[in-house]
Amino acid sequence: MxxxxxxxxxxxxxxxxxxxxxxxxxxxxxxxxxxxxxxxxxxxxxxxxxxxxxxxxxxxxxxxxxxxxxxxxxxxxxxxxxxxxxxxxxxxxxxxxxxxxxPVGVDIEIDDPAAEQGWFDAILSARERAEFDAGRPAASTLLRLWVRKEAIVKAIGRGFSIAPAALDVGLREVDVHKWRPIEIDANGVSCSPVLIDLPGHEIAALARIGPAxxxxxxxxxxxxxxxxx
Ligand SMILES: CC(C)(COP(=O)(O)OP(=O)(O)OC[C@H]1O[C@@H](n2cnc3c(N)ncnc32)[C@H](O)[C@@H]1OP(=O)(O)O)[C@@H](O)C(=O)NCCC(=O)NCCS
CATH class of the missing domain: 3.90.470.20 (4'-phosphopantetheinyl transferase domain)
Incomplete structure (x- = not known):
């Protein structure tokens, strides 16, 4: 395999x-x-x-x-x-x-350019908030941030008992073919997963608690x- x-x-x-x-x-x-x-x-x-x-x-x-x-x-x-x-x-x-x-975590969401943006307020880290204020990103960019965070908390296995705003993942567009390291120190969890955005029609991300x-x-x-x- x-x-x-x-x-x-x-x-x-x-x-x-x-x-x-x-x-x-x-x-x-x-x-x-x-x-x-x-x-x-x-x-x-x-x-x-x-x-x-x-x-x-x-x-x-x-x-x-x-x-x-x-x-x-x-x-x-x-x-x-x-x-x-x-x-x-x-x-x-x-x-x-x-x-x-x-351990791996995966998350998929259906892309919805008209998605209500208000609820994203509660999921942004301080750095993501600054990125948000600088660029007023599209709904699909915010959904991509959401799937990145959800993939990570699913790989950890605790779901959103870990506050999404405590995860600093970043809003910026990245190469979908590249893993990147993330540092997590939140809600008593300390680890270094790797994260990758997945290409496709929907918005999806994959996290792994280990090397790429x-x-x-x-x-x-x-x-x-x-x-x-
Ligand atoms: C994990 C979680 C983020 C998934 O949210 P969702 O909107 O259902 O999203 P998804 O479709 O991506 O994932 C669902 C699947 O993730 C898996 N899953 C469930 N809990 C999980 C967890 N804690 N970590 C990783 N994966 C989980 C299951 O396979 C589930 O699908 P299934 O039950 O149909 O097999 C959310 O359920 C959550 O935060 N759970 C934790 C809540 C908690 O603390 N519960 C404690 C009491 S059980």
């Missing part, structure tokens, strides 16, 4: 939530799916867990139903003994990252088992 593999998938592929395929979910996952008031959200949750279980099953060499997913205190799905992985969904789009050596991965393999996940570059 390559060190870091990234799968993109369409959660609305009907085969991903077909009852026979979704039979690999455990009781807790089925209960969670049943709690969604909206059927489309329930279906997408199921599809995400199907992708997670099937990719991990292939790596571990066990049936998807036997992948022993646990959750940390902040709700992150994990596997004792690895590999490390993380899932993100936005609408019908999903990204799933899997890494044999280091030399090679990211991008694949598309289809239920029929075909994985296309």
């Amino acid at each position: 390559a060190i870091l593999t990234l799968y993109s998938a369409d959660l609305d592929d009907p085969l991903l939530s077909d009852a026979r395929v979704a039979g690999c979910l455990n009781a807790a996952e089925r209960t969670r799916a049943d709690r969604y008031a909206r059927p489309d959200l329930a279906r997408r949750f199921v599809a995400g867990r199907v992708i997670m279980r099937h990719v991990l099953a292939r790596v571990l060499g066990v049936p998807p139903a036997d992948v022993a997913i646990t959750h940390n205190a902040w709700g992150r799905p994990e596997l004792a003994g690895g590999p490390f992985f993380n899932l993100s969904h936005a609408g019908r789009s999903a990204l799933f990252a899997i890494d044999e050596l280091a 991965s030399a090679h990211i393999v991008h694949k598309c996940y289809f239920w029929n088992g075909l994985v296309a570059q």
Whole structure:
């Protein structure tokens, strides 16, 4: 297996939530799916867990139903003994990252140039606030800042129990093909993840608690088992 593999998938592929395929979910996952008031959200949750279980099953060499997913205190799905992985969904789009050596976090958002900008006030560090005031960035630039921060807190595993304004990531456009080091010293967490913006139609970022991965393999996940570059 390559060190870091990234799968993109369409959660609305009907085969991903077909009852026979979704039979690999455990009781807790089925209960969670049943709690969604909206059927489309329930279906997408199921599809995400199907992708997670099937990719991990292939790596571990066990049936998807036997992948022993646990959750940390902040709700992150994990596997004792690895590999490390993380899932993100936005609408019908999903990204799933899997890494044999280091914790990873991924976040995807649908680009929305008309997004309300007011809520970004609460997520800016002091340096980002200065950049914001100097340039009045577009909504998509602010969304990109958001996915960078979310990828980092997901790689750490604590989600937004870490205040987003405590992370200093930077608003500026960077080369999407380059990892960059970030220093985190916030809310009792001190670490040095690396971060990369991901190219594509949506806005997405990937963080890794370890050195930059030399090679990211991008694949598309289809239920029929075909994985296309
Ligand atoms: C992690 C978090 C940022 C994800 O936000 P979101 O808007 O649902 O965004 P995404 O679609 O990108 O990610 C969801 C996926 O991230 C994963 N995830 C959940 N909690 C996570 C965490 N703490 N760290 C990393 N990944 C996490 C799950 O796979 C989840 O999808 P699934 O449940 O359908 O499998 C947000 O849920 C959060 O801040 N959680 C922590 C809150 C907390 O402190 N909880 C404590 C009690 S459980």
